[in-house]
Amino acid sequence: MNDENAQYILLEARRIRIPMLAFRGEQPALSVYYGLVRFGPYELPVSYPKTILIVYPNKSEFREVAKRVKEALENGYKGYFPEGFASIFDLNVEFDLVAINPNKYTILDPQNTALEYYERFSEVSKTKNNDCFLMALINKVPQSLHESLYTEIKFLSTKNNVPSQIITYEVFSDEGLFKWSIFPLALQIFVKMGGTPFLLYNRLRIPEEETALIIGIGLSRISLGLKEIRYVGFALAFEPNGKWRLIRWSQQPYDRKNLPYMFEKLIRDVIDEVLRKYAVSTKRIHVIIHYSGKNISVAEEVNIKAACEQIKEMKGLEVMPYVVKINDSMYRLYDEANPCPDSSGLNTFLPWVGTTIKLKDDLYMLQTTGCVKVQTSCGAMRSRPNAFGSPSPILVSIKRLSGIQYELRDLDLVKSVLYMCRMNYVSVNNPVSRLPITVKYSRRLAYITSKFAASKNIDINAIVPQKIARTLWFV
């Protein structure tokens, strides 16, 4: 195709620079691999489980995989995960294998199979003199399966105050996938133990003596069998440096009229709790709400403002709400001037990650996948694609509520999305995740939430034990 055939539309654009990450001692690095290997994690957990129990069905093929994972976590795996968990994360943990009866492992009965995993885990952990971490080896399950072994194990372990990590036979029995998955696995375990591997080194531009909170909101319509349908909303709160603070739930009977109140309660409770728990002292707080779902209605806008007013009355500080909607798109783009070759040397012409194009007054296209600068294992910088095929940018729409004197620019809000895409605790090779951590886990949380909602306790917040609630248990 000849470029000269193309027609033109003139639009405004900016390129947002990928922020650096901060590791131990506030040392900056572009890549997670380089930062962790060279400097170590940003912050160790205060207390953590000293034993990781790898629970697997007692069949030879599962046993082999479990052994291999244990060996790699203990001693490292070539250059892909040098020297092992204790060395990289500076934690003294031991690994143990625990087998379950293979006859009790069935995909058709995820509840009882999960119970078998949990009971065997509990039996063995009683023999240890310390808290244990559950790592369950299972077969891959379809993500869209409402009730799956994944959800059941996650539910059971979370409810019982046990941090857990689920790994699949399909990934770890395949050498090609194993080598790239072992370091990210260790990273997730560290996060679930309560550690902070890295934070953002570059921060959002917030006026001095003011602070910001980035809240990811998810909303689900949950069927409780044939009996009842409810709306369940959850909110995840992050500081502008990417530090995760807390999750809160709110639920209401299934009626659209209840949505505005649910939004109000979630936002008010989250801000209140962050201010209370983390003794944030400021005169003004900018609350950036990341949201991926239906459009915010006028009624919900009114309630978001009402929540901010209530905080102002309760705490005497000004709260400025910003609503940022994040959606997938169907756009595909290429940049003839940017060859960006892939690992086989073929030009991909992908646009730079961070490219932001203003489509309308309140609508931006943000390239979170494309050509990205990375740091090699020895620290050198180079650029490469961070996605296969023809990745699509995301759409970011900014909803400004009427009657508020805003200070942050649209571009600062788009930046908040890209910055949260850097908080990728499940990969060491992809420097920017396609979706920000604020909305990335909506579906997974919705499924687990439906298990919580089905239990008798109406307040989901009370179901997740405090110790677990302090960690990013759902990544």
Add this chain to the structure above:
Amino acid sequence: MQEAYGLVVNLFRINPSKDMVRVSYIESSDVTSINQYVSILRDAGCIAAPQYGEYLGLASGVYFVCEDLEVLKKLDINYTERSIDSSSYVMKYLVLNALARKVRELGDRGLLYLHEDKVFAYSQVTFCDKEVIMRSEPYKLFELRPCLILRVEHYHVEGRNMLFLLADLKFKRINKLTLTRLIKILEEKGYEWAEIRKILREHYYTCKTEEGRQACLVDDIVRGQDRIVAKVMTREGMKELPTDNVWLNPHPKHTRDFICDKLGELLDELWKEQRKYGNVRPKAKIRMIREYLEKLLVKTGVFPLKISDVEYNLDLRPQKLLLTPGDEE
């Protein structure tokens, strides 16, 4: 400041033959009434679009075009006639409506392949080529088809309204392996009924229920007098479904191995071909999109689209977004 640069994008200009288009209009600013009118008009065979608030000089209300004016008399609706910019915001919905209608017509005539009758949903029109790229052998349980996903986008740049077709291309693997076919093949291969029941429990499925398609598990199959019924575990609990409404999910590796080893269906080539198309980079992808637009929309006569007194033509040259960048942030 950096120099202006350009990105080529999968947007294709829709050019109207006239600057203004004649449409019918119902004045309203109430969201519920607007939605009700749109629904009534569409059910009556008209193309209709909502405009919830005043935007770029166009008042809120319902904008519509009915070919059969008798329909309107029967509906007893108060409306007026208006001439509006043929590329205005509301026209993006009318153009998309007209496009969906024409695609459906061609589908009904067998000139396009409409998958699962989900032609028009979420402001998108989706359909596939009637020609298949590849089928798995020997049972032809899976087939690979190129499918277009289309949206109509409105841009207002430098004071001008413009309409574009945002077009994407996916190579969809169509699953023909229903539980009915699966049971039939296993029986042909000599499996006993008890053994088949056991085998079927080891896999994941997709079930079509009143709630739409969803992942499910098969608890059992029961042979009735004239048909077999599947007892399936769905999001709404245990249900009984006809075996034609349950498809084997081929994603898990153990299921793919089962299809290859036990049923004898060769999947590798088709999976490899789909992956090859999935890995195509944007420059080649946009070229392919353009080729399929020409084949499936222009050569079949979907475009030019006629709405009222205006013809909308599709320009097959992809747009270039010419960007005026500021400093790096």
